[in-house]
Amino acid sequence: MSVVTINGTTPIHRRGRRLSLRRRRQVAGFLFALPAIALVVGFIGVPIGQAVYYSFTEWNGLTSTWIGASAWTQAFHNSNLWTALQNNALLLLAVPFALGLPLLIAMLLHQRVVGWRIFRSIYFLPTAISWVVLGLVAERFFAYHGTLNSLIHAVGLTHVSTNMLGYESTALSALGITFVFTMIGTNTMLFLTGLATLDPSLEEAARIDGAGRWRIFRSITLPHLSRFIQLAFVMTVIALFSALFSLIFVMTGGGPGYATTTMEFLIYQTGFDQGAFGTAALYGLILFVLTAIVGVVQLRLIGSEE
């Protein structure tokens, strides 16, 4: 831009006015953002800081006594923490299913057979339902007089009966299966959106070149979907760490024993059943670190995109 006088104002004059305009815009911007900043800092930021402080104390919600680093060594000697971490780790085994099945379903829907829109709506419908309700239904499914046993009997195994939620060895698997079911809608939706952005002429060209179905899937579809798969992976893992509360609350209450107590449920139990607020805050920080690791992975993925 060349410096010329317009409408009789000198360049210096103009610069001064522009600065004050810019300044006004900045003030307006700050004021517009302030309520959001206050809400997030006050109700998310500050509690993180408090959790760090209280994790070194014995705290019942009213009074706290500083006990220092021994709070942490005590916590790590508590077998319940390790059980919960182990349960979370075991539940990670459900993630491939929570991604693989939706991918398969999305591929099916993408064939666009007659009535695919109706099927799509039906497949996504459970997404709208609360996990509390889905947990209640799952409890019916796994119950002794439930659907699972009816199915087993229907295929002829009349002397076999299960009660998966009733035993320590199987309750976590039942929870994992329910989790996979609850994630199907969301992940299918993601993959279907991904497939819709795929250029059909690419597949067509590959087919003409003589590539088989599997080859097209491996070399064209899968690489194209990679960003959607990454996003689904991160969302699924985060849900696994922080959204199972409703399911556990209605299906098992964390039991039998501690068989289905995950980190998030342990925090709730420790704080609200045992009143050990300090220990619960400490467990909260561990969960925070676990999700932060997943978050950093996601940030790197977004970063690599731009």
Added chain:
Amino acid sequence: MVLIAVIMLYPFWVMIGTSLKSEAQFLSGGGFSWLSWKNLTATIPVGQEVLSSTIVCTASILIILAVGLPAGFAFAKLRFRASTVVFLVIVSAMMVPLQAILMPEFVNVTKLGLTGGYLGAIVVYAALGTPFSVFLFATYFRGVPDELIEAGIVDGLGYFGALWRLVVPIAIPAIATVTVLQFIQIWDDLLVGLLFIQNTSERPITVGLAVLAAGRTTSIPELMAGSLVSALPAMVVYLVFQRYLVKGLTMGIDR
């Protein structure tokens, strides 16, 4: 594909089938009865709980929009000093699960005297929903041309007028996305309603159901009837606004 449809419809089939049995019929296996639906309101205060859910959802979403729209506008168009860093901090708050800060949050909100009725839950839902809405609105507003806003300012609208008269009307799809996603999330949530609304007569329906279910003394057919009632509003919202939901989920990678 039909098999998958049957599996996905299984929850509805269980809810409808079980709720149309009396307690005795449920235990013996067969039969049909409207009894559970007749007794429903006596066992579960469905009307009151649906009203509570509606109040909490509406208030939280209004706050999320009132806070998120100007902030998204500011981060996209009215950049101030360090606004990029502040934006990143707010967006990363999306990743903080409530359970991680549950204890301090609960004590703080209790000390503020908000955990009796709806207010505590409303504030917590609003705070948890704000980061995503700010992210979504900022992303959306980046597509609005600067000239449009400058023209508005020159015309004497002021910044607030520019936001209200020029930006909000074009942002209706983004507003719909935030509203639908938050509605389903808040309507379906258990943890916040369970802990931050201590007054049992102001419980949202999801909390009411979960508490009865965990108590294990309520008749299962009635519980299923209540579940169906609780699921209906979210299902209707979902079926009507399906496309906004998809848009919100893929926001950020599908530009």
